[in-house]
Amino acid sequence: MNKIDLGYDSINLGHGSGGLMTRDLLDKIIFETFSNPYLDQKHDGSIIKMDGKMAISTDSFVVSPIFFKGGNIGDLAVNGTVNDVAMCGAIPEFLSLAFIVEEGLAIDDFIKIVETIKKNADRSGVKIITGDTKVVERGKGDKIFINTTGFGKVHPKADISAKKIKPGDKIIISGPIAQHGMAIMSQRDGLEFESSIESDTTNLNFLVSKLLDSFGDKIHLFRDPTRGGLASVLSEIASDIHMGVNITESALPIDDQVAAACEMLGLDPLFVANEGIFVSIVDPEIASEMIELMQKDDKGQRAICIGEITEEHPNKVVMHSVIGGKRMVTPMIGEQLPRIC
Amino acid sequence: MSKSFKIIMTGRVQGVGFRPHVFNLAQKFGLKGSVSNNEEGVIIYLSGEFEKIQQFYKTLIQQPPKLAKIRDHYLSEITHRTFDGFSIVPSQTEGKLNLQLTPDFAICDTCKEEITDPNNRRYHYPFATCVNCGPRWAITNKFPFERDHTNMAVFEMCDSCVTEYQDSSNRRFHSQTNSCSHCGIELKLTDAKGDTISGEDAIQKTASFIKDGNIVAIKNTSGYLLCCDATNPLAIQKLRERKRRPTKPFAILYPSLSLLKQHLKVSKIQEEILTSPESPIVIIPKTDLDGNLAVEELAPHLNQLGIMLPYSGILHLLATELGIPIVATSGNIHASPIISDADMAHHELAEVADYFLNHNLEITNPQDDSVVKYSNRLHEKVIFRRSRGLSPNFDAEVKTDKKILAMGGHLKSTLAFIPNDYLYISQYLGNLDHFDVYDRYMNTAAKYTKLFEVLPETILVDKHPAYNSTLHGMELGKKWNIPVASVQHHKAHFASVLGEHGLFDRNTPILGVVWDGTGYGDDSQIWGGEFFTYHHQAMERVGHFEYFDWLASDKMAKEPRISFFSLADAAMNEEIQQKFSKEEISIYRHLKKKELLKTSSVGRLFDAVASLLNICDLNTYEGEAAILLENQVHQYLLENCTSYISEINDGIVPTHLLFAKIHHDYRSGRDKQEIIVDFLFTLTTMVIKMAEQQNIKEIAMSGGVFQNTVLVDMIKELAGSEYKLYFNRNLSPNDENISFGQVAYHQYIKH
Ligand SMILES: [Fe+3]
Ligand SMILES: [Mg+2]
Numbered sequence A: 001m002n003k004i005d006l007g008y009d010s011i012n013l014g015h016g017s018g019g020l021m022t023r024d025l026l027d028k029i030i031f032e033t034f035s036n037p038y039l040d041q042k043h044d045g046s047i048i049k050m051d052g053k054m055a056i057s058t059d060s061f062v063v064s065p066i067f068f069k070g071g072n073i074g075d076l077a078v079n080g081t082v083n084d085v086a087m088c089g090a091i092p093e094f095l096s097l098a099f100i101v102e103e104g105l106a107i108d109d110f111i112k113i114v115e116t117i118k119k120n121a122d123r124s125g126v127k128i129i130t131g132d133t134k135v136v137e138r139g140k141g142d143k144i145f146i147n148t149t150g151f152g153k154v155h156p157k158a159d160i161s162a163k164k165i166k167p168g169d170k171i172i173i174s175g176p177i178a179q180h181g182m183a184i185m186s187q188r189d190g191l192e193f194e195s196s197i198e199s200d201t202t203n204l205n206f207l208v209s210k211l212l213d214s215f216g217d218k219i220h221l222f223r224d225p226t227r228g229g230l231a232s233v234l235s236e237i238a239s240d241i242h243m244g245v246n247i248t249e250s251a252l253p254i255d256d257q258v259a260a261a262c263e264m265l266g267l268d269p270l271f272v273a274n275e276g277i278f279v280s281i282v283d284p285e286i287a288s289e290m291i292e293l294m295q296k297d298d299k300g301q302r303a304i305c306i307g308e309i310t311e312e313h314p315n316k317v318v319m320h321s322v323i324g325g326k327r328m329v330t331p332m333i334g335e336q337l338p339r340i341c
Numbered sequence B: 001m002s003k004s005f006k007i008i009m010t011g012r013v014q015g016v017g018f019r020p021h022v023f024n025l026a027q028k029f030g031l032k033g034s035v036s037n038n039e040e041g042v043i044i045y046l047s048g049e050f051e052k053i054q055q056f057y058k059t060l061i062q063q064p065p066k067l068a069k070i071r072d073h074y075l076s077e078i079t080h081r082t083f084d085g086f087s088i089v090p091s092q093t094e095g096k097l098n099l100q101l102t103p104d105f106a107i108c109d110t111c112k113e114e115i116t117d118p119n120n121r122r123y124h125y126p127f128a129t130c131v132n133c134g135p136r137w138a139i140t141n142k143f144p145f146e147r148d149h150t151n152m153a154v155f156e157m158c159d160s161c162v163t164e165y166q167d168s169s170n171r172r173f174h175s176q177t178n179s180c181s182h183c184g185i186e187l188k189l190t191d192a193k194g195d196t197i198s199g200e201d202a203i204q205k206t207a208s209f210i211k212d213g214n215i216v217a218i219k220n221t222s223g224y225l226l227c228c229d230a231t232n233p234l235a236i237q238k239l240r241e242r243k244r245r246p247t248k249p250f251a252i253l254y255p256s257l258s259l260l261k262q263h264l265k266v267s268k269i270q271e272e273i274l275t276s277p278e279s280p281i282v283i284i285p286k287t288d289l290d291g292n293l294a295v296e297e298l299a300p301h302l303n304q305l306g307i308m309l310p311y312s313g314i315l316h317l318l319a320t321e322l323g324i325p326i327v328a329t330s331g332n333i334h335a336s337p338i339i340s341d342a343d344m345a346h347h348e349l350a351e352v353a354d355y356f357l358n359h360n361l362e363i364t365n366p367q368d369d370s371v372v373k374y375s376n377r378l379h380e381k382v383i384f385r386r387s388r389g390l391s392p393n394f395d396a397e398v399k400t401d402k403k404i405l406a407m408g409g410h411l412k413s414t415l416a417f418i419p420n421d422y423l424y425i426s427q428y429l430g431n432l433d434h435f436d437v438y439d440r441y442m443n444t445a446a447k448y449t450k451l452f453e454v455l456p457e458t459i460l461v462d463k464h465p466a467y468n469s470t471l472h473g474m475e476l477g478k479k480w481n482i483p484v485a486s487v488q489h490h491k492a493h494f495a496s497v498l499g500e501h502g503l504f505d506r507n508t509p510i511l512g513v514v515w516d517g518t519g520y521g522d523d524s525q526i527w528g529g530e531f532f533t534y535h536h537q538a539m540e541r542v543g544h545f546e547y548f549d550w551l552a553s554d555k556m557a558k559e560p561r562i563s564f565f566s567l568a569d570a571a572m573n574e575e576i577q578q579k580f581s582k583e584e585i586s587i588y589r590h591l592k593k594k595e596l597l598k599t600s601s602v603g604r605l606f607d608a609v610a611s612l613l614n615i616c617d618l619n620t621y622e623g624e625a626a627i628l629l630e631n632q633v634h635q636y637l638l639e640n641c642t643s644y645i646s647e648i649n650d651g652i653v654p655t656h657l658l659f660a661k662i663h664h665d666y667r668s669g670r671d672k673q674e675i676i677v678d679f680l681f682t683l684t685t686m687v688i689k690m691a692e693q694q695n696i697k698e699i700a701m702s703g704g705v706f707q708n709t710v711l712v713d714m715i716k717e718l719a720g721s722e723y724k725l726y727f728n729r730n731l732s733p734n735d736e737n738i739s740f741g742q743v744a745y746h747q748y749i750k751h
């Protein structure tokens, strides 16, 4: 998109009025950027044709700061929802896109975010087919909030269900943990780590669909450990299936700089948010083959088995720690509060 | 005229030789009848002259068996019955268990003599017991206390043992744990792989292995101990490396009181408890130490040692054979619970121990050794760990007909349970971050409900939402569909002292001083330097240490230098540069600018002072900085002490000002010991000042900080006779008392 002159530098309340100013903003930025046959009808909504089983997932994005190392809120808005659809074992095709913009957001920032959304949508192969833009008074928002809803067709070979998990199933993680959360935190709090940590936000749908092509119903569950981190996702799984989860600390992939930053802040990387990784729970017979396949993909290069499902300690996640002994892993409750005396 | 009576005795009356004692007493008085254990205690039926029965009753109460603790006793007339003589009849239970559980007892002197007497038939038999000694709770699955309800059930007594058991004049008359080498428990010495080395002379071989510098895992009657020569620095270093325990002090087992007294000054009160049936580890100052203990390896940088005497037959035989002090530390790794099972021991300790001394008596309730210390000057007893010999009983009156399970804290977890007329407090279970500890904690809760056949009606948890004890309490509440109530951590600490001393009915207010490391406060901040008042079933927070920033979550408790950073002002930049990297400084400075959690923790203040004085920047074990700080103090004169702080305004102790003054003193080159003494004196002064301001004459203190016995002495000295002071007495001041405090708070505070 060429640099366009809209005649104003920032979004104001008029852009949310529904009147001509809104129309101008939509035409010049949104429709221009996302142009496709569905959107071009400029109707109240879009009519799509889908056969068979469908997956739908929605998410709102309220991250602060909106620009961070490794991406911006636009990356998250697409990848987050695309990945959620993918975690259902589906192939994401369409996306809705709704903005709530705080009065005063620089037009350049808005455009940058819209462009990022476009880039990610193209990369993950989804079309933006409906949307909305609202503007709220200064102080009633935090620059920009985005909501997206994703639609996708369930992969013909997929049979994703926690009910299929059985003892002995392997837990595979696609890449290093805690990267996104630490990137956001260091930026938000102005923490100057010697090394720079970037968000890992990316779309995972093609890798997921490749895995489903090869392993189909031997894959019992996909989950992306976003908010609350790996600990919260594994705890949820354990209590959903009333079985135990065993993981091995030494197997957990984590970048040295991320680990060092967590250590310095006294944070447990298991609780830190991720964006570009996912957890698979799979039949043990395919585990090593699946890891091999993942490692060939640039989004799964550091894929590794981190543990397994067990009949012991139902509902509990236990980590075999590096220094010996077993540690209880509990879901995150609010912020990380100190517990030690 | 002959009449019939029924006598009921409650309290600690089972497993202590009560029935044989009653039998012999009845014989003496010429009374006929029977005695048995039941779910309430001991029940006696007697027929005979009323006067004789009355005399019998009086004598029994006045001279019960040595280990018995009678709580209540009742005498009532029943319709006349005739008996053939007097008999001990097996347990008869009709209802649910309602009695004190019998704890483990140290081996008695008579049994000790027997097993070292070559002419005795129990010579070298490590499991000799009698009605006055031996394991009880450790091996019990069920009450009333009968052999069949213990893990002794699988050992069938030989003829000689049966004869003793049936002979009313024998001290093993009706001794439920009776056995000998022909019919009893077998020792087996194996190497780390589990291959048998020896059975018969296992003790002698073990002793020689220890002498040669090896580490041996010994299955004691309450769990495994790891042992090595306490005079051999290399052996101890090897144990430290293998256990990954760089500096935390090890307990030392002395072969005999006489040798101990040759090496170390032992006070009367210390001697008494060392040789008591509870036989805990006693922390003793090492001034005037004699002998060749490897003290720097045993207790690095400390001026005290943890000492115990052989409290079981195995330890007695081994220590006698060795004749030298040995290290005896809980057999576990990295804060996991003490191990009691041979397979588990071989699995978990394979890389720690060179040899294993095992036996085939199963242990149902493994327990660590209890730990106590007496303050130097005023001999105030402070419990550091309440476990073997003390738990699971607790003698406090709590008025309730509600069945309550209290889940305790997180780091030093215990459970408190009221299923009947008694209150039970579990042994120290440990840090619930560790799955094995959590597992034992869960099982202990399950075991209690099964043992007493009672489910609680209310569950009490700490207010901290992420304590694993809180989470488990919530889970149980959901499972049993019963209410879960939370109690603020420091209020529970305060209530624990009030409860221990029965102070809830007082008409005048009591000041509560609760200082510890961390607890989740009512204002969502991290408390730890609190002042409360208690009056008329209400508790109020009347003051606290001025808040300072809580930095870096759980790391702050592990690194005293972070507490220093939090309290540091511009004048302390030089120290900051020394203790932190550039990156750390930039990060922590940034953090401090944020809206952070705040804390009033006195524990963290101790850490900050220890770091400032370059005593400890990083803890390798919990509370290390505070212990090292206390250990710097060798002497002080109260009249030479000055408080850094003279006034408390609005109940707030000015933490930052106090710290700045200490720093100023240190910079001007003042002696560390003097600074620490004045720091402790300042804390002491704060207690008295607050009492003055509140116009209160009675002060109750709790929280981990009160494990500092110098501080305890100082407070007692300064308070003199003007104030009445209360400390935790039979519970530890640390978080082990939280479970009981939760119960006490719930019962007595209006809410
Ligand atoms: Fe505490
Ligand atoms: Mg979602």
Ligand SMILES: [Zn+2]
Residues within 6 Å of the ligand: B107, B108, B109, B110, B111, B112, B128, B129, B130, B131, B132, B133, B134
């Ligand atoms: Zn004895």
Ligand SMILES: [Zn+2]
Residues within 6 Å of the ligand: B157, B158, B159, B160, B161, B179, B180, B181, B182, B183, B184
């Ligand atoms: Zn025998």
